[in-house]
Amino acid sequence: MDIRARKIYEALFALEDLREIFRHALPTGLNDNEEEQFLDGVARVETIIKELKEGKGSPLKYVEDTIELRTREEEYININAIQPGGRLTPEARKALITYGDGYSICDKCLEGRLDKIRKPPVDEFHAELAEFVGMDEARVVPGARRGFQAVASSLLERGDVVIVSDLAHYTEFLAVENVGGVIKEVPSGEKHIITGDAVAEKIELVKKELGRLPKLIIIEHFDYQFGNEHDVHGVGKVAKAYDIPFLYNGAYSVGMVPVNGKKIGADFVVGSGHKGMAAVAPSGVLATTDEWAPKVFRGSEIVGDVSDRTFKHKEPEMLGCTLMGGTLLSMMASFPRVKERVKRWEEEVEKSNYFIREFLRIEGNKILSEYPRKHTLSKVDTRNSFDKIAKTHKRRGFFLSDELKRRGIVGEFAGSTRVWELNTYGLNWDRIKYLSEVFIEIAGKYEMPVG
Amino acid sequence: MDIRARKIYEALFALEDLREIFRHALPTGLNDNEEEQFLDGVARVETIIKELKEGKGSPLKYVEDTIELRTREEEYININAIQPGGRLTPEARKALITYGDGYSICDKCLEGRLDKIRKPPVDEFHAELAEFVGMDEARVVPGARRGFQAVASSLLERGDVVIVSDLAHYTEFLAVENVGGVIKEVPSGEKHIITGDAVAEKIELVKKELGRLPKLIIIEHFDYQFGNEHDVHGVGKVAKAYDIPFLYNGAYSVGMVPVNGKKIGADFVVGSGHKGMAAVAPSGVLATTDEWAPKVFRGSEIVGDVSDRTFKHKEPEMLGCTLMGGTLLSMMASFPRVKERVKRWEEEVEKSNYFIREFLRIEGNKILSEYPRKHTLSKVDTRNSFDKIAKTHKRRGFFLSDELKRRGIVGEFAGSTRVWELNTYGLNWDRIKYLSEVFIEIAGKYEMPVG
Numbered sequence: 001m002d003i004r005a006r007k008i009y010e011a012l013f014a015l016e017d018l019r020e021i022f023r024h025a026l027p028t029g030l031n032d033n034e035e036e037q038f039l040d041g042v043a044r045v046e047t048i049i050k051e052l053k054e055g056k057g058s059p060l061k062y063v064e065d066t067i068e069l070r071t072r073e074e075e076y077i078n079i080n081a082i083q084p085g086g087r088l089t090p091e092a093r094k095a096l097i098t099y100g101d102g103y104s105i106c107d108k109c110l111e112g113r114l115d116k117i118r119k120p121p122v123d124e125f126h127a128e129l130a131e132f133v134g135m136d137e138a139r140v141v142p143g144a145r146r147g148f149q150a151v152a153s154s155l156l157e158r159g160d161v162v163i164v165s166d167l168a169h170y171t172e173f174l175a176v177e178n179v180g181g182v183i184k185e186v187p188s189g190e191k192h193i194i195t196g197d198a199v200a201e202k203i204e205l206v207k208k209e210l211g212r213l214p215k216l217i218i219i220e221h222f223d224y225q226f227g228n229e230h231d232v233h234g235v236g237k238v239a240k241a242y243d244i245p246f247l248y249n250g251a252y253s254v255g256m257v258p259v260n261g262k263k264i265g266a267d268f269v270v271g272s273g274h275k276g277m278a279a280v281a282p283s284g285v286l287a288t289t290d291e292w293a294p295k296v297f298r299g300s301e302i303v304g305d306v307s308d309r310t311f312k313h314k315e316p317e318m319l320g321c322t323l324m325g326g327t328l329l330s331m332m333a334s335f336p337r338v339k340e341r342v343k344r345w346e347e348e349v350e351k352s353n354y355f356i357r358e359f360l361r362i363e364g365n366k367i368l369s370e371y372p373r374k375h376t377l378s379k380v381d382t383r384n385s386f387d388k389i390a391k392t393h394k395r396r397g398f399f400l401s402d403e404l405k406r407r408g409i410v411g412e413f414a415g416s417t418r419v420w421e422l423n424t425y426g427l428n429w430d431r432i433k434y435l436s437e438v439f440i441e442i443a444g445k446y447e448m449p450v451g
Numbered sequence: 452m453d454i455r456a457r458k459i460y461e462a463l464f465a466l467e468d469l470r471e472i473f474r475h476a477l478p479t480g481l482n483d484n485e486e487e488q489f490l491d492g493v494a495r496v497e498t499i500i501k502e503l504k505e506g507k508g509s510p511l512k513y514v515e516d517t518i519e520l521r522t523r524e525e526e527y528i529n530i531n532a533i534q535p536g537g538r539l540t541p542e543a544r545k546a547l548i549t550y551g552d553g554y555s556i557c558d559k560c561l562e563g564r565l566d567k568i569r570k571p572p573v574d575e576f577h578a579e580l581a582e583f584v585g586m587d588e589a590r591v592v593p594g595a596r597r598g599f600q601a602v603a604s605s606l607l608e609r610g611d612v613v614i615v616s617d618l619a620h621y622t623e624f625l626a627v628e629n630v631g632g633v634i635k636e637v638p639s640g641e642k643h644i645i646t647g648d649a650v651a652e653k654i655e656l657v658k659k660e661l662g663r664l665p666k667l668i669i670i671e672h673f674d675y676q677f678g679n680e681h682d683v684h685g686v687g688k689v690a691k692a693y694d695i696p697f698l699y700n701g702a703y704s705v706g707m708v709p710v711n712g713k714k715i716g717a718d719f720v721v722g723s724g725h726k727g728m729a730a731v732a733p734s735g736v737l738a739t740t741d742e743w744a745p746k747v748f749r750g751s752e753i754v755g756d757v758s759d760r761t762f763k764h765k766e767p768e769m770l771g772c773t774l775m776g777g778t779l780l781s782m783m784a785s786f787p788r789v790k791e792r793v794k795r796w797e798e799e800v801e802k803s804n805y806f807i808r809e810f811l812r813i814e815g816n817k818i819l820s821e822y823p824r825k826h827t828l829s830k831v832d833t834r835n836s837f838d839k840i841a842k843t844h845k846r847r848g849f850f851l852s853d854e855l856k857r858r859g860i861v862g863e864f865a866g867s868t869r870v871w872e873l874n875t876y877g878l879n880w881d882r883i884k885y886l887s888e889v890f891i892e893i894a895g896k897y898e899m900p901v902g
Contacts (some may be wrong), residue, residue: 005473013545020541022456022525027859063546067571070549074473086553090471094464095514098521102537102725120518142593145770166758174767177753185757274553281776302628306636307617316625319596325732408478
């Protein structure tokens with residue numbers, strides 16, 4: 001293992017110790033004791049940089065006592081299903097270094113409204129964010145789930161019906177459950193794809209059964225299980241026809257796939273910062289149209305009976321400010337790159353298909369997602385290939401993880417040799433090809449037929 | 452200005468660029484091109500370290516195009532009212548460097564439950580967190596406000612009455628507003644202090660007026676306006692007597708002041724990560740008793756009508772997982788120091804009083820908070836001192852900010868020379884004394900009488 005990645009961490013940490021000296025010093029300068037600490041600290045950094053250059057020294061293992069260093073992005077290729085879109089850009093990591101402190105974003109907050117801060121340009125970012133997803137107004141939220149929650153809480157009364165996919169993420173269910181709503185799932189059928197027609201049929205069924213129309217439709221562009229593309233344009237048309245608001249769940253698209261909410265016919269677009277926008281968790285975006293903004297982003301109307309206080313400029317569904325520090329800054333700092341990367345989505349899909357094609361050369365390997373792939377997240381079935389080896393291997397199901405890890409691949413759940421998910425998002429061609437070869441190589445080692 | 456703090460940032464950023472090389476390389480090692488990039492990068496780091504050592508070179512100003520470097524903790528003394536408790540510890544900054552990536556905490560999530568992850572030890576942290584605030588069970592939440600929301604959403608029906616202080620934070624109002632609750636404020640009176648008796652009186656008034664008891668009491672230990680200490684023990688007794696659940700709002704105490712929820716008689720303790728626990732925003736804690744945990748942390752009961760899916764192990768009020776990355780890791784990494792620092796709360800109060808005492812030597816300066824101080828957040832009135840100067844100064848109200856900034860003090864809102872708040876939390880004695888002298892010095896400069 002190359003020691004250098006860990007030496008970089010060590011140097012970063014040593015610099016943070018140096019930085020700490022300034023955080024306790026007087027603005028007039030360091031005192032003698034602090035100067036001494038400073039020189040010792042610099043000497044330590046120099047030693048580490050020397051080791052880094054030479055690739056020598058002992059490897060750092062812990063941030064502190066109980067928290068292990070996390071090096072899976074530097075020392076391995078990470079094929080985890082949910083992590084790649086949230087991998088930070090270098091700009092986000094830098095922004096985080098400087099804006100990590102709690103309420104760091106509030107230095108120049110003049111109106112008590114996060115989305116109106118001009119330095120750093122949070123207001124501008126909000127405007128661009130709305131445009132980026134093809135909507136009129138946007139707010140940042142602590143995760144896509146908090147976007148579902150805000151919409152569910154604004155639009156639904158107890159007993160109201162919400163249409164979701166039978167592949168819907170659990171957070172959609174919970175957001176509806178919290179307000180006493182009723183979930184009705186659209187069947188995705190044998191192909192595991194939601195169509196506009198299937199949504200229309202379900203609406204009709206609800207109408208017939210319960211005598212009322214659903215109050216909200218939530219459908220994901222790509223689901224979390226198969227990474228299949230669902231006909232959100234078709235759903236948009238059906239939603240319009242029935243005049244039911246449509247929340248486009250872009251947790252697996254916003255920040256990776258080009259998204260234009262209005263063209264899709266969405267009333268709400270929800271995206272995830274930590275799943276798709278190279279940001280710190282929990283973060284996300286809720287965008288809507290001029291029609292719905294006054295409802296979901298309405299100002300507070302409550303009044304204190306003694307103090308007479310009102311909070312009209314605070315938005316109850318946002319609970320006022322949402323991401324007041326590093327989370328937001330990481331989103332903002334990654335945003336220029338995120339805007340560029342969505343333009344290269346086709347190439348991401350091409351790489352995904354390249355890998356799956358190679359993967360399917362191993363006899364018995366199956367793809368459960370739609371194929372050719374339209375996304376980088378895929379569900380594979382290795383029951384008739386790697387799992388056969390697992391049955392007699394002394395490490396059982398762990399043999400595949402062992403073999404992968406030995407070759408620098410992590411991210412699948414250890415012990416998974418049956419049905420599992422992986423994601424190739426953001427891997428460059430060299431990594432994609434290497435990853436493909438690794439699977440073929442492991443198959444070869446166990447004398448599994450490769451076509 | 453000492454250039455060295457900015458040189459530290461520059462070195463940190465250059466190391467992040469180096470780190471990025473490994474994030475795209477093969478696990479087998481860098482290729483020739485990458486090795487070349489690596490050597491160039493190391494050379495850049497070395498140059499910066501040399502400049503750092505010598506205190507030379509040009510100062511870095513931006514993270515990227517539009518995001519300015521934030522150096523107020525390194526180059527200034529920050530007396531902002533809400534920021535000091537959320538200032539990151541060096542351990543938190545290191546944890547953030549390694550766990551910044553989106554879903555970084557999920558590498559070894561085996562049960563689909565954040566609070567059950569064992570590596571890093573999130574489960575242990577949750578247990579310690581509950582103990583730390585003297586309660587039975589705890590969950591991390593995206594800010595104290597999300598704790599209020601979870602409790603309000605669990606306990607209240609439309610029209611239910613909630614007792615808060617007339618100094619209550621707006622987020623308590625919004626959490627209640629969202630579920631259609633009714634706010635009734637307890638008057639804090641001339642002393643701006645909430646007593647148990649005042650709470651009891653208000654409960655009686657509600658009973659008389661509306662014919663029903665309130666469903667929840669939310670009172671802060673220290674309020675955000677005056678930083679006054681409210682009689683939470685007294686409130687706890689009254690709550691017990693009326694059998695009304697009591698939410699102790701510890702946004703200005705948890706992580707700074709020793710807190711024992713059960714001793715106080717609280718049913719819920721809410722704290723803020725970014726306000727009091729040296730963590731990235733948005734973060735916080737919601738803790739409760741074994742009695743209330745099954746209600747607020749209940750499992751999901753919703754069922755998919757087509758898929759038959761259930762999510763019993765997911766908690767609807769948490770919307771499943773809450774802080775899946777850097778936010779949580781920053782809380783965890785700061786926690787050992789946070790546990791220690793609450794033991795030194797008395798000294799923080801002592802420093803606060805030292806500063807206020809000196810501040811009051813300037814004729815006309817007033818303290819609006821209770822005095823002697825019991826907290827580090829204080830509300831001061833400078834209408835009869837600095838604001839008199841402001842009236843004829845060419846920079847008007849900005850003169851004080853200018854004078855402070857020139858001496859390395861920031862954090863008050865620029866232009867505030869009338870009634871404003873400041874916070875001395877976490878400043879060491881050297882900084883406290885320097886800060887005190889600065890105000891006296893400015894008063895002297897403008898020939899204001901100093902006693």
